[in-house]
Each structure stands twice: as C-alpha cells, then as structure tokens.
Amino acid sequence: MAGRWWRGSWSGRDQVERVDLYTRQSLYAIAAAMNGLVLFSAAAVAPEHPVAYVALLVGGVALTVTSAWALRDAIRLYPHPGPIPRRSTLTLAGLALVAVPAAAALPGELPAAAGLVVAFSLAWGLGGYCDQRVAAATVVAVGLASWLPAREAGPAAYGLLAGAFFMVTARLSLWLLDIVVELDRGRDAEAALAVAEERLRFSRDVHDVLGRRLSTIAVQAELAATLAARGDDRAADRMLEVRSLAHDGLREARELARGYRAVDLDQELHGAVSLLRSAGIEATSAVDDLPADWHEPAAWVVREAVTNVLRHSRATRVELSYADGSLTVRNDGALLETGGDGSGGTGLAGVRARLASLGAGLETSRDADTFTVRMVLP
Structure with a gap:
C-alpha cells in the first residue's frame, strides 16, 4: 500500500516537482526522526517514571507536529523574508515557552531530553526563514531551550550545535530547491524567447517576400494599365508577367512556411535590376x-x-x-x-x-x- 502511494505521488510529476517533493519530505522526515531518536533514547527511564515519560512523549509529538506546520510555512515563504506567518510561528513559540519550564520539572534525566526536543523543534520549524532577525532569535531560543531544563553544559552545547546545524541544513535545502525552480523558469523563458525570435524571423521573411513581390506586381500592373490606356499590345504581356510574379510570390510563401526557403544573391540582383528598369x-x-x-x-x-x-x-x-x-x-x-x-x-x-x-x-x-x-x- 505504501509503495503504491509513493509511486502514485512520484509519477506524473516533472523534475522540478519531484525535487520539491523530495526536499519537503526529506525535511519533514529528518525533523521527525531527530525528535523521535531523542524520545526513544529517553525510553530507558520510562519504567522508573512512566507518567513523566508519557508526558514527554505527548509534548514531543505536539512540538514535532507544530514544527512541521511552521516548516511548511517557511517552505512556502522562501526565498522572501516576510511577512512571517504568525499562526504557526506563534503557536510553536508558545508551546516552547510552556515546554521549557515543564521540562525542568521532569524527574531524572528527562529534562535534558525534553530540552533537546524543544530545541530541535525550534531549529527545524523556524530555521528555514530568510529573515535574519528570526534566525538570530531562533539561535538564542535553541540555546536556551537546550540549557534551561537541565542546566547542564553537555546537553546545552550539543543542543545548540545540533540546532544550528539543522537550521543551516533547512536553509541550504530550500536554497537548492529555489535554484532548481529558478533554472526551470529560466528554461521556460528561454523557450518562450526562442519562439518569439522565430516568430520575428518569420515575420521579417514574410515582409521580405511579400513586400518585394507586391511592389513588383504594383509596378508591373501600373505599367500594364498605362500601356492599355494607350492601346499598346504589350499590356497583355505585362499582365501575364504580373500573373507569373503572383505565382512566384505564392511559391516563395509556401517555401517560407515549410522553412527551407533560401535567398540567392544572383537572383536578387537580376530581379532588382529588371524591376528597377521596368519602373523606368x-x-x-x-x-x-x-x-x-x-x-x-x-x-x-x-x-x-x-x-x-x-x-x-x-x-x-x-x-x-x-x-x-x-x-x-x-x-x-x-x-x-x-x-x-x-x-x-x-x-x-x-x-x-x-x-x-x-x-x-x-x-x-x-x-x-x-x-x-x-x-x-x-
């Protein structure tokens, strides 16, 4: 069932959509895995403090879900610095403010584990925002969340370093995703430009073909009309030439539409001299x-x-x-x-x-x- 879901979500997408899906799912999975690893490592003390461990699990799940919510908003906002979504950000910050003093009240070694869960949730949830003020505040909050519950230097240093690493990972992942999106947009723009250039080239060729032929036809028709007004028998020959020119123009237009019309200099020179002399x-x-x-x-x-x-x-x-x-x-x-x-x-x-x-x-x-x-x- 899971395999069918994965194939269904992966198939039918272009490369950019696949990269986007992979980046999002990777960030969500790693964030959940890190908090899950901390909670699993704290399970050793569960027999001694079952109620406290259950409270840690409930709080850890709530923080992980809220962190994923904030991370989703950060992905949607990137690469713009603002405005920062308030609901997910304030909800995560509020849970962290409640969780830190609650973690300090846990017995045994659970406060350190709870502090890491809070720190990791803040790092993943808020680390993807481009606003430097949010980034600085997140680093401070991660350090405090790692240190305050247990007041131990080891967990505090580990939480701060790991949290900073998670923030950098989230930022770099979104940066790479943005590059892929921009490259795709550039490719689309290049294709549109190529189409526009081809249309411009075609319009110029049409102008060259029809402009020349219509000018020639106009000159020959005017000359034929003048000859006809004088009763000159050469008027019929001129009109036959007009017909020939019209057929030649139609042939060139068809060759132009097929894309293989070539321009020959000798023919152009001969035609230009003949046309100019016909016009006197x-x-x-x-x-x-x-x-x-x-x-x-x-x-x-x-x-x-x-x-x-x-x-x-x-x-x-x-x-x-x-x-x-x-x-x-x-x-x-x-x-x-x-x-x-x-x-x-x-x-x-x-x-x-x-x-x-x-x-x-x-x-x-x-x-x-x-x-x-x-x-x-x-």
Whole structure:
C-alpha cells in the first residue's frame, strides 16, 4: 500500500516537482526522526517514571507536529523574508515557552531530553526563514531551550550545535530547491524567447517576400494599365508577367512556411535590376567581388533597399556596388525617403538586427538627393 502511494505521488510529476517533493519530505522526515531518536533514547527511564515519560512523549509529538506546520510555512515563504506567518510561528513559540519550564520539572534525566526536543523543534520549524532577525532569535531560543531544563553544559552545547546545524541544513535545502525552480523558469523563458525570435524571423521573411513581390506586381500592373490606356499590345504581356510574379510570390510563401526557403544573391540582383528598369529607373550592378559567405545577407540588403526605392522615393538611378568590405545601394531619390532622415523604415531596421547577429553592420545616410544603404562586413 505504501509503495503504491509513493509511486502514485512520484509519477506524473516533472523534475522540478519531484525535487520539491523530495526536499519537503526529506525535511519533514529528518525533523521527525531527530525528535523521535531523542524520545526513544529517553525510553530507558520510562519504567522508573512512566507518567513523566508519557508526558514527554505527548509534548514531543505536539512540538514535532507544530514544527512541521511552521516548516511548511517557511517552505512556502522562501526565498522572501516576510511577512512571517504568525499562526504557526506563534503557536510553536508558545508551546516552547510552556515546554521549557515543564521540562525542568521532569524527574531524572528527562529534562535534558525534553530540552533537546524543544530545541530541535525550534531549529527545524523556524530555521528555514530568510529573515535574519528570526534566525538570530531562533539561535538564542535553541540555546536556551537546550540549557534551561537541565542546566547542564553537555546537553546545552550539543543542543545548540545540533540546532544550528539543522537550521543551516533547512536553509541550504530550500536554497537548492529555489535554484532548481529558478533554472526551470529560466528554461521556460528561454523557450518562450526562442519562439518569439522565430516568430520575428518569420515575420521579417514574410515582409521580405511579400513586400518585394507586391511592389513588383504594383509596378508591373501600373505599367500594364498605362500601356492599355494607350492601346499598346504589350499590356497583355505585362499582365501575364504580373500573373507569373503572383505565382512566384505564392511559391516563395509556401517555401517560407515549410522553412527551407533560401535567398540567392544572383537572383536578387537580376530581379532588382529588371524591376528597377521596368519602373523606368536606371540600374547598375557590380558586386562580383563580394565574398561567397556573405551572399545571402547581401541579398537581404538588396531586396529591402530596392523595395524602399520603389515604395518611398522618386529615384531615377540606382547603383549596387561592392568595394572595400562594403555593399552599397545608392539612389538619387532621397527627398521622399521615409522619415527624411535616412531611417529607411522598419524593414531596414529588421535587416540591421539580422546582420548584427552575424557581426555585420548596416548604415544609412542622406546627402542632398542621394540616399545610401551600406552593409559593412566585419
């Protein structure tokens, strides 16, 4: 029956709950065992003083139960210093105040045993509190409870040393339990942070994919509408290109959802130049010397910078170049750049954060009509 109870209380719990259960049960068991050992050692005089020994047993059980009550409150309060639970603390203190003079009235060697029971109960019940005033008062009370009933130096010294050891044991046990709980909370926080970072990464990728494709579709659709208004037969070809772009955007969105979409720099450069020229913007590209390890981050920068040119400027010329460890995207339409201060909107801020995690930097600057986005390699 006991084995089934233990397995039932142990199974279905996570590691932290198991450590908590083990710590609590260990403290309760050791506290009860120490008082029980003292009471058992005093049983040798029971035949000579049966009534006094029964009184010692009753008082010892009452003190042990009250000590467990106070210890439970101390475990619940830890690691906070207060407020100290009054009911259990005052009840234990009151029993100790009554038990010490009653122990002194016991015959034979029973006063020393009774004093140890009182001292051990105070040490276990109050030793887990973090309040230094309570700890100091408990040490004094343990010493007095060990000495006053028998007025003997040996039991008093033993009770004081053992009581101090019990207080340290209770405090260290709760400290270790608190560390385990904090580590578990840190693990949960780390997992939540990882989820948040993944959501942020996904949102940035969605912004990159849909922002670029929608900007391209808007430009091509506007061009198709202009051609259609003029009766130009090329309007149909432009609309077919819009359809193709929409299918490409849908494909990239699906690849993004599956988690294996890769960004190719050559494709980005080709697409950016073609898109800019379709919008009537002269575009040049010269990034052949860019290290291969930085192609994908460079593709992020090209995609976002070109998207901003199409959405937030009236550029007539865009230059994409690489030299001296810097990838530069420069346009001559800075007067209408978002914010007017080179901030470039939230898209560039997201790219800057992604580059920072790789050790690279992203700089933006405005000089008269020229707006520049520069990726600086480490």
